Each structure stands twice: as structure tokens, then as C-alpha cells.
Amino acid sequence: MRIKFTKMQGAGNDFVMLDETRGQYGLSSAQYRFLADRHFGVGADQILSVRPSPSPGIDFEYVIHNCDGGEVEQCGNGARCFVRFVREQGLTNKLLVRVKTLSGVIEPCMQPDGRVTVNMGAPVFELAQLPFDGSGLSPMLVGQWEQWPLALEGRESEAAMAVALVSMGNPHAVQVVADVDSAAVAGSGPLIENHPRFARRVNAGYMQIVSPSQIRLRVYERGAGETLACGTGACAAVVAGIRLGLLEPQVDVQMRGGELTVAWSGQANAPVLLTGPATTVFESEIDVPDDL
Numbered sequence: 001m002r003i004k005f006t007k008m009q010g011a012g013n014d015f016v017m018l019d020e021t022r023g024q025y026g027l028s029s030a031q032y033r034f035l036a037d038r039h040f041g042v043g044a045d046q047i048l049s050v051r052p053s054p055s056p057g058i059d060f061e062y063v064i065h066n067c068d069g070g071e072v073e074q075c076g077n078g079a080r081c082f083v084r085f086v087r088e089q090g091l092t093n094k095l096l097v098r099v100k101t102l103s104g105v106i107e108p109c110m111q112p113d114g115r116v117t118v119n120m121g122a123p124v125f126e127l128a129q130l131p132f133d134g135s136g137l138s139p140m141l142v143g144q145w146e147q148w149p150l151a152l153e154g155r156e157s158e159a160a161m162a163v164a165l166v167s168m169g170n171p172h173a174v175q176v177v178a179d180v181d182s183a184a185v186a187g188s189g190p191l192i193e194n195h196p197r198f199a200r201r202v203n204a205g206y207m208q209i210v211s212p213s214q215i216r217l218r219v220y221e222r223g224a225g226e227t228l229a230c231g232t233g234a235c236a237a238v239v240a241g242i243r244l245g246l247l248e249p250q251v252d253v254q255m256r257g258g259e260l261t262v263a264w265s266g267q268a269n270a271p272v273l274l275t276g277p278a279t280t281v282f283e284s285e286i287d288v289p290d291d292l
Ligand SMILES: N[C@H](CCC[C@H](N)C(=O)O)C(=O)O
Pocket: 013, 045, 046, 066, 072, 073, 074, 075, 076, 077, 078, 170, 171, 203, 221, 222, 223, 224, 227, 229, 230, 231, 232, 233
């Protein structure tokens, strides 16, 4: 099957964008994995599909697949690329678009300086929504919030990791570390991602507090491994830091692929605003095997 695509990236988190506003390709998980494969396909962390508005007042639908082929609820860096894509493809001339995702409606808006600000909606703290099974565990209270002790498989002799749990539509387990560069992301990331207490797995964030308004962050993403940036991960880390009493309402988030800004008032139902770059890299076509 011949597929037209656009390659984009937001702070180094990279995407294959598919325009499915005039019909869907009907891709299988294996075909999404092929498109994301950095040796045999195009190469990307996620595949983002643009589909027509599902209802009045909504401009588009946004479908997200990780490079492992699984569909997920939300992607913050992708949302910024989304609005640049639909404008550059002539699908809208709006600066702010309302987009339906699996986890609700988000609103990416082009800024005059070329960056994009996304209203990512309010964070969710109910453990059942993540979902996370905390049975038999006693959380530690830090600031106005809990950190959960997470013993990692095969490392029972080591101290449990203290993780803060936040959903931005997709699940995040965030821990505070002294230095992101020496954090054992490659070792502990997969163990956290696949921990049995997370029924739908989880994104693992490693946050270094530089100041009340600046953090450094690495994220081992569910279904993708460590990426150069994670938008929902940046939102989850800042929300966790504010709730733990460590951060101010607006924070610069330095990730390996670039810098994002996250703002959240701290009020439970207040939206999280994510601002950062969105870049078109190239457009092309590719033959996707039908028999994967
Ligand atoms: N790996 C994530 C999806 C992509 C999120 C990330 N690329 C972002 O910018 O938010 C998950 O499985 O929930």
C-alpha cells in the first residue's frame, strides 16, 4: 500500500503524520510498527493520524500510535505538530484548533513566534484512572501529595523508588533524581514501564529540580523507550513538582531534544498549558507491505 506522509518533530520527539481526513488507510499494528521502524521504515517515536471532525464544535480527530504499534490516549509534542500540519496541508486556516483525542478534547494554538501552546486539559490523580494498583502499599506524604514506593522486579534488595502518579490522559510515574544525566533510565525505565501494578503500563519520568522554575527531565516512554522529549511527560513532571511543593506555576523543562514550558495554577481542575516548538522535516511516500 502506497502511503503519503509528513515527518515532523517537537523538541526531538519525532512523528510520522498521516492525513486521513479523506479516508483511512486501515493500518494494522504491524504496519504502524513498520512505519516507525528506523531501519526498514520511515522511523518515528509515534505515528499521528489526522481524521475528520467527529462532531460539531470539534475541528479534527487525532489518533496516536506508539512505535510499538499500540494506540494511546495522548501525545503533547504531537499536538503541537498537529496544528502546524493541518495548517500547512491547507486543512484549516485556524490558529487554534479543537481536537478530539481518546482522552478528551485538547486545543493546540499557533503562537506569533512560531511556537505552539496546547491546552492539555486538567491532570487526573485518581489511581483507578491511571490505572495503578496500590493495594498493600502505604504512600509517603510529601508537600500536599503522595509518593508511592515502587519495588522493581529483580531489585527487591534495593530501596523502593518513590514515584508520583499523574495522568495527562496517559499514565505517568515521575521520580525526583539528583542528576538526570546519571539516572539509570535505561535500566529502571523498562522495569517501571512494565511494572505489574500498572495495568496499561506507564511512562517513567526522571526529574531534576534545577530551581523552582526550571527542571531537567528524561522520560522512558511507554511503547517507545527513552525519547528526546515527551510533552505529556513534561506536563506530568511539572504537575507532580508543584503538588510536591517543589515548583512554581510556570516551569521551563529542559529535555535532551529541546526546551518546553509548562504552566499549571495548581488548582485541581485547572488546565495544563504546554508550549514548545513544532517542526516539519520532510514530506514523502512509502510502500507499506500488505502482508506484515
Ligand atoms: N508514549 C506515550 C505516548 C506519546 C507521548 C509523548 N510522545 C508526548 O509528547 O506526550 C504513552 O504511551 O502514553
